[in-house]
Amino acid sequence: MYKFVMPEIIFGSGSMKHTGESCTRLGAKRVLIVTDEGVTQAGWSDLVETSCREAGLASFLFSNVSINPKDKEVESCARAYLDYECDALVGVGGGSAIDTAKAAAVLATNGGHIRDYEGVDRISSPLPPLVMVPTTAGSGSEVSQFSVILDTDRQKKMTIVSKSLVPDIAVVDPDALSTKSSYLTASTGLDVITHAIESFVSVAATPLTDVHAKNALALSSRYLRPSVASKYNKEAKEQMAMASLHAGLAFSNAILGAVHAMAHAIGGRYPFLHGDINAVLLPHVMEFNLLASPDKFKEIASLMGEDVQSLSPSAAGEKAISFVKKLSIDIGAPLTLSEMGFEEAFIPEISETALADACMITNPRDITAEEVASLLRKAL
Amino acid sequence: MKKQEMIELLTGVRSSKQNYYTELKTTVEELKKRNSQLELMNEVMRSFNMNMSVQEMLEKTLKRLGDIYPIKRVSLALFDGKELRLSYVSPEEALYLKKGTPFPHKNSLYYEVFATGQERIYQKGDTCEFLEKEAFQQLSLQSVFLFPLTSRGKIIGVLSLGGCSPFSYDANDQAFLLHLAGQIAVCVENARLYEEVFAGKQQWEETFRAVSDAILIISPNGTVLSKNDAAVSAWPLEDFEDIRPFIQEASRSANNPFEETVKSHKPHYAELRFQNKFYDCSCYPLFGEEAALHAVILYSKDVTEKRQMEAQLLHSGQLAAIGEMAAGVAHELNNPLTAIIGNTQLLLRRNKINEQIKPLLDDIDLCGKRCRTIIRSLLAFSRQEEFAFKPCSLNQAVTEALSLTRRQIEKQNIQLDIRLADSLPLINGNLQQLSQIAVNLLINAKDALEEVTDRKRKLIIETAADQQSAFLKVIDNGSGIDAAIANEIFHPFFTTKAASSGTGLGLPVSFGIAKSHGGRLFAESIQPHRTIFTLSIPLLNERL
Known part of the structure; x- marks a missing residue:
């Protein structure tokens, strides 16, 4: 239901x-x-x-x-x-x-x-x-x-x-979108990808949300790079706008996961861009969640345009993770929390806050405060 | 919360976007309720002006309240200065305690509310122990709201609202009910004040009416604003008729006390004469706002009888003095007069009388006799002569008087009407003296009729009696007694007749005789052409 x-x-x-x-x-x-x-x-x-x-x-x-x-x-x-x-x-x-x-x-x-x-x-x-x-x-x-x-x-x-x-x-x-800086385009674009992936693997995902999540993922995987590259690429802008819309519809109804729960917790403490935090955390959380639904991660890799036909679900999932890492590097998004100014001392507090966030509920893999903390440490 | 439930909540299976239609419905419901509350409040307020009784007001309040809240019973307990008592209940049959029952100072919810001024809400299952609980249970009230009734900062009682079903309420409801209690308190207080004022007014009006002398409240323009019962008979006025002409007429011979009071704004007194009656009349100014003359109170007391008594007493006093003097003079004159008459008669008996002197002697003889009659009358008047009293009848006196005067009366073409009462009770008196009164009155009447030419001359003599007195009345249709001389006619030597025919002693002598018989003699002249002289003598067994 x-x-x-x-x-x-x-x-x-x-x-x-x-x-x-x-x-x-x-x-x-x-x-x-x-x-x-x-x-x-x-x-x-x-x-x-x-x-x-x-x-x-x-x-x-x-x-x-x-x-x-x-x-x-x-x-x-x-x-x-x-x-x-x-x-x-x-x-x-x-x-x-x-x-x-x-x-x-x-x-x-x-x-x-x-x-x-x-x-x-x-x-x-x-x-x-x-x-x-x-x-x-x-x-x-x-x-x-x-x-x-x-x-x-x-x-x-x-x-x-x-x-x-x-x-x-x-x-x-x-x-x-034509007036956005490339930096902001990159940050918000990674947010779209995070929305798409998290809502797709969410425990509350439904066929109706999956349609939108998949569309969002396919479009953003393909058009984020050209959109960052040029303010005047009208097609890329239009497709990214559509990708964002799809992602919004997907996560509004399927909810999100650990990335957003942690991003909200960090955002309460630091004035970082939401998309930047997501970009740093996403690969780590994907690695953690892979265990929960490898088939879905294989589909994610496929939607990103990776050739995963012959791969096992978890191997395909690894491909998706490396795709995200590579994308972040390509479009100049931050890669670690430390480079943004995050301090390790806040990890226990932020872990607790993240665990209580509404988005954490729909994360596909059960998670503890220690696990959140270790994910944060990995992202440092 | 379980994870699955949380997910359901997040994905919204059990929730929807809030809808404005639902919101609107709620708002409309609230407005309707508010409207009913306002209408109720309005109704309670209106009952102040409409002089609705407290019971009626409660019934209306209950009916309205029932539309908004599940309230089935309203009662009022009021403090009477000593005790808090159950005073009004609606519906009237919803009674457990009798009306008027005082609430004890302990273990009573009502008294607690009264004493503390704090509202109290009882809901079924309340574990507190109190006196009214049994009543609530008997009346199957599940919830009861008790509010203090406060008027001008003082708690005057307790309002109780009872419902047969449990009753949920919020702060708004409570504020409304408190406000309602305030309005009811004002209404109850108003009803009480109204009753007090009404009773005071009634008492005052009864006092006003109970006075047997006429009291009128007259506006300065002469309109009678209010009058008591006695005034209705004394002053024959139509409603809203101007009284000033009446006062003007009544005060011909005195100051007009009404006008004086209107002019001077001070009390004035005068004796008024109106339709043959005398009134002691006082006028008092009645001031309204800013010391302006609002009205004049006219107080008039009928003193007609008192005045008549005073007049008679005055006559008696005057007569006594004159009588003493006259007796002395008469006595002194009696001896020389005897000599004058005796000597004159001796001279007249002589044969050789100068024809020229005889008329002179006759004249001396006549005048001498006339003087003797006057002297006798004077002596009779002053009671120098003692007469024996014995039982007799006024009819007898009349018969004797008529035998002496009838011829003279008939000679003057006067229609004489004799109406003697059958079996007239006896009186104690002197027949000779009483017939003298009758003769005097008949002769006076005959003389009064002498000038009458334009109508049939009539003379009535009648006798009558009541429980106390026997009466003799002589009535003629002559010209009557002028009001100006009415007081004079009983004075000695006062006469309207020619000097040759009247001595001015007939009525004073008659008056004296009447007095010596313990009776009265008085005259009434009823214009036109009717003069009545009445002699009243106490009956034999009545005489003191």
């Missing part, structure tokens, strides 16, 4: 211009556009504002969002929403802006502190209409039931999971 949830999706070059109209269709009159400085400078929020104006909407801008969004930012965003008497939220940007918009929506109608909603299914009142416009190909938050917010007091990333967090409309415009 399983369930699959997803928003309405508008995909295609130039679709961002339809954001305002999408809001109107949801009954909005006054929208709060949640974004960050980088996106504003790239001109994407202007484009969204224009489309809102053209649709006859009053719009207000909240651009005070940082990488790894914090509870305080969510609170001030919710306050802005209420002060401006808005009736819809539009998130424009990467995972940070979209997660902030979702969390602010929770506070706007449910009240309280965002900490109250940490965990699974804690939201009791419906959220305002949510329209999400991703400008990175990575987080998948525009279609997912997740929002990850940093609790600044506890220095911990809170994973909030609820069907209510699934946005109403996702507007995926590959043109937005």
